[in-house]
Amino acid sequence: MSSKVYEQKLEFFVQSSSETQYKKRRLETGIVKPSIFLGLNPCHHLDIPGCFGSDIMHLAALNIPDLLINLWQGALDCDNNDDWRTWDWTVLTGSMWEDHGRDVAACTPYLPGSFDHPPRNPAEKISSGYKAWEFLIYIYGLGPALFYGVLPEKYWINFCKLVYGMHIILQHEIMADDLAKAHLALLDFCSEFEVLYCQQHPERLHFVHQSIHALTHLAPETVRIGPLILFLTMDNVEDYWKLSCRDTPAFQPLCKPFTTWSRVISSQCNKSNISDLDEETNTIPRGAIDLGNDFVLLRAREQTFYKLSHEYLTTLRIFLLKAYNMVLPEGTPVSVQQWAILCLPTGQVARSR
DSSP states (O other), rough: OHHHHHHHHHHHHTTTTHHHHHHHHHHOOOOOOOOOGGSSSOOTTTSSTOOOOHHHHHIIIIIIHHHHHHHHTTTSSOOSSSSSSGGGGOOOOOOHHHHHHHHHHHHHSOOOOOOOOOSHHHHHHTTSSOOOHHHHHHHHHHHHHSSSSSSOOOHHHHHHHHHHHHHHHHHHSOOOHHHHHHHHHHHHHHHHHHHITTOOOOOGGGOOHHHHGGGGGGGHHHHHHOOGGGTTTTHHHHHHHHHHHHGGGGGGGTOOHHHHHHHHHHHHHSSOOOOOOSSSSOOTTOOOEETTEEEEEEEEEEESSOOOOOOHHHHHHHHHHHHOOOOTTTTOEEEEOOEEEETTTTTTEEEEE
8 A cells, every 4th residue: 555545545544433433434444543643744755555564573483383283284174165174284283293392492501692582392382482583583593404305205395485485675784686586585475385285276365364465575574674683672662662651650751752761761770770881792701712703602511621531632633723723742641621502602511412
């Protein structure tokens, strides 16, 4: 819908003269009330609905996973003219679903700590407050490996195209060539989805949720307004705003939500007893060792050194030669001390077994 069409529909909507007419025009136009964003100074990028981006958080983390899992569990409604026994994609049932859930939970020790909330066993927790971040890691991070050999190959390949496209779309910085590849992958996924699952049966039309079509708009929306993942924070702003209005009556002028939100943060910061922060923040914890190139060894570590066996010494000699062009002479005694934690340049923390 263009800005001009929206304005026409809005004018038609606000002229409702009765409750009955209001309800009727609300259905006709899809408008419930004038948007607060109409108070912004009009410009090319802030007109309505042009200033609204795709809701990538709910689409990627909730809508698509919900559809796929229900499909693979055979949980979608089966039409009277259809036969669920012909659904060869229904694999996540019974013991297979339980085993798959345990495999998901078993991946937790191998995920970096910066991933924040590793996915729990979906067979036990998927209907108990499973978080968007869990779905993202589960479906787009672990999914290609954990569904391999579980889904029939043609469905797995189709799923991998979705993952490939979403990996690019969810980045903070996207190259134009990569965005074009993501768009093609998502288009392939959507077209193949209908062929593989609907198989030209009109009674399966309800398989194709609106979220499938929405995937085709992600790349064009990225071109129009930038990486869509940057808009995820808006949900947090809105939630915080609601809490601020509830707990701080003095901050309730709805016409300036972001100004008020900024005042709340400033007020909270002024109440804290934090002294001026040191400008020097590039320090490492006590007992750590800076390896250079932003790699830092963090404790814990073994207390003693031990000599390497012949096998490990040979491997170390080959590594030093290839990586650093360093020759370790034969017969050179080497003792090592094992560390448990390594901080990577990305800020992620890797832990040894």
